[in-house]
Amino acid sequence: xxxxxxxxxxxxxxxxxxxxxxxxxxxxxxxxxxxxxxxxxxxxxxxxxxxxxxxxxxxxxxxxxxxxxxxxxxxxxxxxxxxxxxxxxxxxxxxxx
Ligand code: SF4
Ligand SMILES: [Zn+2]
Numbered sequence: 240x241x242x243x244x245x246x247x248x249x250x251x252x253x254x255x256x257x258x259x260x261x262x263x264x265x266x267x268x269x270x271x272x273x274x275x276x277x278x279x280x281x282x283x284x285x286x287x288x289x290x291x292x293x294x295x296x297x298x299x300x301x302x303x304x305x306x307x308x309x310x311x312x313x314x315x316x317x318x319x320x321x322x323x324x325x326x327x328x329x330x331x332x333x334x335x336x
Contacts, residue, residue, distance in 0.1 A: 254318040
């Protein structure tokens, strides 16, 4: 598997976990967040750009449905700034990408 795809999947996973723990308050992902994670993983795995995959938020195609896109944005808006404290390396790589 392409390294950046593997990294992106790990990052999405962490972002959703942090969001769910903080906003929905459980140790395990809640049903909705688990669904969103599955959705995002499938999009990333099936990405038409393959090796040349851009960051989803900069993607000209954006293959997410409008509802899912809004959900992932909400999660990113919350977790993005907080990730820098918990996972500085990932956050920095994300910013550079
Ligand atoms: S949004 Fe764009 S970059 Fe992200 S998975 Fe879909 S097609 Fe690929
Ligand atoms: Zn949740």
